[in-house]
Amino acid sequence: MSEDSPIPTLLAFLTCESVIHDAETQKKTLVGIFDRIMSSTVPLQVAGLGLYAKLVEGSGKYTFRIRMVNLKDESQVLDVSIPATWALTEAPLELGVNFRGIPIQAFGTYEFQLYANDAYLGRAVFKVDKLELPQPPPAARG
Amino acid sequence: MATATAPIVKQPQADVVDAGLTVQLMPIEWPKPAPAQMDVRVEVGPARRPDRILLGTLSDQGFRVIKPIAVSLEVRDDSTIASWPAVDEFGTGASISNAVEDLGRTVAELYRTLQLDAARLGPDLHAVWEKLQEFVVPRR
Numbered sequence: 065m066s067e068d069s070p071i072p073t074l075l076a077f078l079t080c081e082s083v084i085h086d087a088e089t090q091k092k093t094l095v096g097i098f099d100r101i102m103s104s105t106v107p108l109q110v111a112g113l114g115l116y117a118k119l120v121e122g123s124g125k126y127t128f129r130i131r132m133v134n135l136k137d138e139s140q141v142l143d144v145s146i147p148a149t150w151a152l153t154e155a156p157l158e159l160g161v162n163f164r165g166i167p168i169q170a171f172g173t174y175e176f177q178l179y180a181n182d183a184y185l186g187r188a189v190f191k192v193d194k195l196e197l198p199q200p201p202p203a204a205r206g
Numbered sequence: 207m208a209t210a211t212a213p214i215v216k217q218p219q220a221d222v223v224d225a226g227l228t229v230q231l232m233p234i235e236w237p238k239p240a241p242a243q244m245d246v247r248v249e250v251g252p253a254r255r256p257d258r259i260l261l262g263t264l265s266d267q268g269f270r271v272i273k274p275i276a277v278s279l280e281v282r283d284d285s286t287i288a289s290w291p292a293v294d295e296f297g298t299g300a301s302i303s304n305a306v307e308d309l310g311r312t313v314a315e316l317y318r319t320l321q322l323d324a325a326r327l328g329p330d331l332h333a334v335w336e337k338l339q340e341f342v343v344p345r346r
Contacts, residue, residue, distance in 0.1 A: 071262040071271050121270070135301050138286075140253040146246050167250070175303060183262030183274040187303045 069150070072122030072157065074186040077178055083114035083160035092116065092160050099188075101168075102195040110166040115188065116159070117178055123153040129179040130161065135189075136172045168192050255281075259288070259302065264310035264342065269317065273341045277306060293334050317342055 081096030094116050101110065115130060126148050132141040142163075150157050168174070176188045260274035279302055280287045288305035289296035295316060297309030320327065320335045321344075327335055 071274065073270065074263065138255050138302060141250070143249040143253065144246060145248075175301070177303065179260075180262060181274075183260045183271070184303075184306060185262050 069124035069126055069181060070122055071183050072119040072126075072150075072180050072185065074117065074119055074178060075156070076116065076118040077176070077186050077188045078116045079176065079188050079190050080114045080116065081112050083116050083162055085160055092158055099190045101190065101192045103168075103171075103192060104195045104197060106171055106192070107167060107169045108192075110168060111164065113163045113166055115161045115163070115176060119157045119159070119180070119185070122150045122157060122180070125149050126180050127182075128159060129182070131177045131179065132166070133175050133177065134170065134172055135175050136170070141168075141174065142166065256302070259306060261288075261290075261306055261310065264314045265307040266311060266314035267345070269314050269342050269344055271341060272343055275313075275341050277309060279305070292337050313338070313342065317344070 078094060078097055079099060080094040081098065082094075084093040084095060085091075086093070094114065117128075128146045128148055130142075130144045130146070132143075133139060134141060144161070146159070146161070148157070148159070171192050171194050173189060173191050175190075178185045178187065257279050259277050259279060261277050262271050262274055264271060275290055277288045277290055280289070285298050285300065286302050286305040287296055287298050288302070288309045290309060290313065293313065293316065295309060295312050297305050297307070297312050299305035299308050316334075317338050320331060320338065323331075324335060
């Protein structure tokens with residue numbers, strides 16, 4: 065971690081089902097951008113959750129930290145640290161991270177927070193709502 | 207016996223245009239990224255609620271934070287209070303993020319106010335003005 069690296073500016077921070085990174089062109093494709101998960105029961109594990117961040121005005125070495133919390137009580141769900149080198153100052157930096165099996169213990173609102181060298185940059189919020197299935201009509205009796 | 211009839215539609219002769227143009231496909235060499243030495247650390251599970259945070263944004267497009275702002279966090283009733291004692295400002299919200307974003311907007315407003323009166327500030331406000339400029343710069 066470098067103290068001299070400037071604090072970057074966060075342009076976009078999105079949650080989706082998956083971030084696909086093309087190895088040849090370096091382009092990233094976001095599949096299924098969402099901000100709400102519907103489930104009939106909890107606890108659950110989110111099968112696939114991708115996070116995409118686009119940052120500008122940075123250079124040098126960083127440790128990016130992604131922290132997920134339950135906004136009901138700010139309890140932490142996960143904490144991920146990712147080291148990265150920002151080589152081209154004039155170019156944006158894109159982060160694409162895919163998670164599998166994030167544990168969700170309760171319905172409510174959750175938040176991903178993004179930090180660069182421990183400095184808070186921004187957040188992405190999503191909700192986990194209860195899926196109410198329609199009741200079947202009562203069986204007709206003859 | 208098989209019979210054949212003339213087709214209903216006859217395709218006209220194609221007009222061939224020779225403009226002397228040639229198209230050549232060139233292979234594109236994309237730069238190959240250096241293999242990344244990733245050292246990703248993942249922690250799953252509860253952790254202590256932070257009582258301070260380093261703020262790297264004011265949530266205002268007009269300003270850029272050039273030095274992380276050490277913000278104290280406090281919970282009162284259902285609200286979180288984020289304060290920057292050095293400039294005697296605070297923000298509130300239902301969560302840490304809401305509170306620091308409120309603080310950021312307050313600091314941005316303070317910067318604009320002090321900038322307008324920079325030449326007429328008393329000693330205390332002048333010290334606040336100097337502290338603000340140490341951490342925040344306006345975008346051009």
